[in-house]
Amino acid sequence: xxxxxxxxxxxxxxxxxxxxxxxxxxxxxxxxxxxxxxxxxxxxxxxxxxxxxxxxxxxxxxxxxxxxxxxxxxxxxxxxxxxxxxxxxxxxxxxxxxxxxxxxxxxxxxxxxxxxxxxxxxxxxxxxxxxxxxxxxxxxxxxxxxxxxxxxxxxxxxxxxxxxxxxxxxxxxxxxxxxxxxxxxxxxxxxxxxxxxxxxxxxxxxxxxxxxxxxxxxxxxxxxxxxxxxxxxxxxxxxxxxxxxxxxxxxxxxxxxxxxxxxxxxxxxxxxxxxxx
Numbered sequence: 001x002x003x004x005x006x007x008x009x010x011x012x013x014x015x016x017x018x019x020x021x022x023x024x025x026x027x028x029x030x031x032x033x034x035x036x037x038x039x040x041x042x043x044x045x046x047x048x049x050x051x052x053x054x055x056x057x058x059x060x061x062x063x064x065x066x067x068x069x070x071x072x073x074x075x076x077x078x079x080x081x082x083x084x085x086x087x088x089x090x091x092x093x094x095x096x097x098x099x100x101x102x103x104x105x106x107x108x109x110x111x112x113x114x115x116x117x118x119x120x121x122x123x124x125x126x127x128x129x130x131x132x133x134x135x136x137x138x139x140x141x142x143x144x145x146x147x148x149x150x151x152x153x154x155x156x157x158x159x160x161x162x163x164x165x166x167x168x169x170x171x172x173x174x175x176x177x178x179x180x181x182x183x184x185x186x187x188x189x190x191x192x193x194x195x196x197x198x199x200x201x202x203x204x205x206x207x208x209x210x211x212x213x214x215x216x217x218x219x220x221x222x223x224x225x226x227x228x229x230x231x232x233x234x235x236x237x238x239x240x241x242x243x244x245x246x247x248x249x250x251x252x253x254x255x256x257x258x259x260x261x262x263x264x265x266x267x268x269x270x271x272x273x274x275x276x277x
């Protein structure tokens with residue numbers, strides 16, 4: 001394939017993925033009536049003023065319910081991804097650096113978890129949490145978010161390649177315990193992989209929809225994805241929600257874009273290293 005053909009294909013796919021985001025940006029600057037009566041992919045004369053008006057209505061509607069949903073998503077995704085990354089790093093590190101019976105069998109079982117779609121586990125999780133009366137609580141969404149089989153896989157292959165066994169032996173001879181060695185030496189060498197795991201876990205939790213849908217009933221506990229779905233299902237009765245849903249969708253993707261741009265240097269190197277090691 002020639003270079004020109006490759007560039008053309010990449011350009012077409014880039015346009016394909018960016019068009020919905022551009023539509024979201026332009027439509028969020030319009031009133032409810034302008035959404036269907038103006039050009040769908042371009043701004044209107046008073047776009048800036050309308051956008052800030054829509055933004056103010058978004059955060060004021062329902063006594064600031066959208067702001068609560070954003071905070072819930074930040075809690076679920078931020079804390080869940082942080083703790084999930086630590087757990088995945090410790091599991092992957094143990095599988096890579098310690099010899100024990102059944103190590104490969106455990107790793108293969110964990111790796112098979114990558115192939116199981118999250119939606120297939122939602123119903124069993126609902127039945128388990130119902131038995132212990134944790135449905136319709138934050139724990140029902142938070143606890144399942146701590147598990148990341150892909151994170152364990154990436155942490156293992158990266159720890160095996162980037163943490164020398166000689167360095168661990170030297171740390172033991174200096175009197176450092178295993179936990180101290182892991183947190184003060186090994187995690188620094190595994191930093192690119194840990195950032196990659198955190199970012200992918202953050203995005204997965206932020207975009208999670210089906211699990212909160214079956215677990216939560218109280219709107220005050222909704223993440224932003226489920227909250228926008230709830231508003232969207234009421235548009236036929238409350239048409240003014242249409243513009244709020246569009247502006248809310250635009251605001252909801254901003255943390256993901258910021259996280260990807262801020263951590264780009266780390267996660268791209270982590271993925272590249274994980275792919276060849």
